[in-house]
Amino acid sequence: MRRTINKRILAAATMTLAAGLATGLAGCASGHGRYTTEHIERANERMATIKAATSWDMARQQFLAGDLSKALNNVDESLDLNRAVPKSHTLRGRIMMELGQLEAAVVSYREALELDPGFVEAHYYLGIAHERFSEHDQAMERYLAAANLDPSNAQFIIAAAEMHIELGQLDKAMELLESRRSNHQHNAGVRQTMGHIAMMRGDYERAVTLFGEARLLAPDELALHEDLALAQIASGRFTEAEYSLRRLMKHKDFKDRRDLKHAQARCLIHLDRPVEARSILLALTSDSAGASDIEAWIDLGEVAMHIGDMNRVRLVAARLTAIAPNRHEGPLMMAMWSRRAGDLNSALASLNKAVSLAGADPRPAMLRGVVLDELGRRNEAASSFIDALAIDPTHDQARRMLAAVQQDD
Template identity: 25%
Template sequence: MARPARGHPREPVTMSRLWTRLTYANYQFVAFVVVGGALAAVDAASPETACMTRPVALYRLAVELDPDYAQGHFNLGVFAQARGDFDAAVEHYRAALAADPLDHTPLVNLGQIYVQRGEYPAAIAALENAARHGHDDAAVWTLLARAHRERGEMDAAQRAAGRARRQAPRDPDVWREVAAVAHARDDWDGVEAALARVVALDPAAADAVFGLGRVAERRGAVDEAVRLYERAIAMDPRLVPAYGRLAVVAVERGETEAARRWLRELLRIAPDDPTATHLLESLGGRASAGRPAGAGR
């Protein structure tokens, strides 16, 4: 993620300050060499983890040497977020903000984490703060749209989704959120239009094709819905909801054997799905063991 230019005024350089900085730089260099040598041995023993171990250890050393090293805290936050350690990521992003209050990039990442955790008020506060300070971009507005939508604040969600759409009209994820907002407002025309844009921008978007099938089914165009569900499965053989809808449609049409077939396919992918298991048993069928659909393709 690109970071904005820093805007700190420069401190006057005195001989005492220069000597302190040179001494500190030498100490830091020696420490990095020592740690780097140790990490080389770790890398040789575990090459599959070297790409994560080395930079994390070096940045940890850097922030121990200089607790106000904002970039180090930010990078450690990125690594922690990538491995799903959100508590550590939040701690590092907050430390980065404290060390450099003029750089608001960590607010965007904090907003992402808060949205993932379902902490929507905190997400909205962080993301709106980021938008006010140089991060007025589609990614931020898309996250804001989701946070407002999850809170039931539909007018705010629609405004945020609209800003995201205007800023990034060719981003499929933006249109996915536009569709989600439209769905929450029971605007099926809006859902269909947004999902059609997703498919136009990303022809491999099986989730959007499935969504178009749901729109068609709701409107009573069952044959079209079945065609779209089957197309979605051809694109992504592990798309569990599509198998489920095909089974339900088959049951409603009285096509018991077809319903059993779709349910067995679903249970090969998700063997612990209780709804599919119960429905299959109610149709007089049993799940058969086998490879998940799409395995080895």
């Protein structure tokens, strides 16, 4: 009897357990619990964030390497995974700018700023986009926003100052840089930009000071050495300028620069070292580029006149007449050669041509007056001296020669 009851109890328990297991399995088959679902969703979000960051990093490296196509694919993949990242939109804008698609770049930068109005890079690169559209006021607004958000970064305030320069607002550009100077006491770029403004304002002495300070802050930046040398020339410091140029041209990237050799030769002329200047100018005019280098030929002719190398003067005059027929220097030098040779009539013919081409240079009219005086044609000589003074009222020699011929009459 007991055995029968036990069998019944065991059978009932087994059926109850089976039913409970079936119910549990049915519950599992119907879906996850709320906690489990939220946990899975958060895990997926974290994974998407990690993948988006990885794609962004790859895109950035490819952008820096110049592989724009791959960079664009990866940044788009990053944005597909997570569109709420301002730096991803900004990187896409930079890629589109490099691809020449400025409108698309602007859209990306604005999307970045909608997500984070204080995202500095988006302001700065949107400013660059406006600058490329020649929208200088809008560009300056963005650069100033970036500068205010990150006062420690000098490139933002320099960019804003450059927009003032583009708009011809030199005083405002200088005032802006001066107002932020305390934030950038040790920044060479700020002083360099101030030096450029000083040069444009004709304040060459201050430019020398500013470029000198910039060079001390960044002695390895050779562009600063060049700026300083040019400022020294403009301020008449030819000894310092020639030394600066000589040092600069010892570097491989500068040693073959024709413009720097020109500048050095002109310094040597001002320092009354014409033979050294002639050596540089002969080298400049002897190669294929020099065959049509008008300024080098003019300087060579003037040096040749200074040291009395009249054969060289004649050669230069002929060359200038050939390569620059609409300039007055060729006929002027030919007149100098003819006068030195004693052929005053040929000199006068060349000078008449030089005067017609001279524009704002009083020298042809001045020399024509001298030749006319030597030919005994004093009234015409006086008229020519008056022409020279009309071009340059401060020309003392023309004034003295005019007084002399008038006194003789």
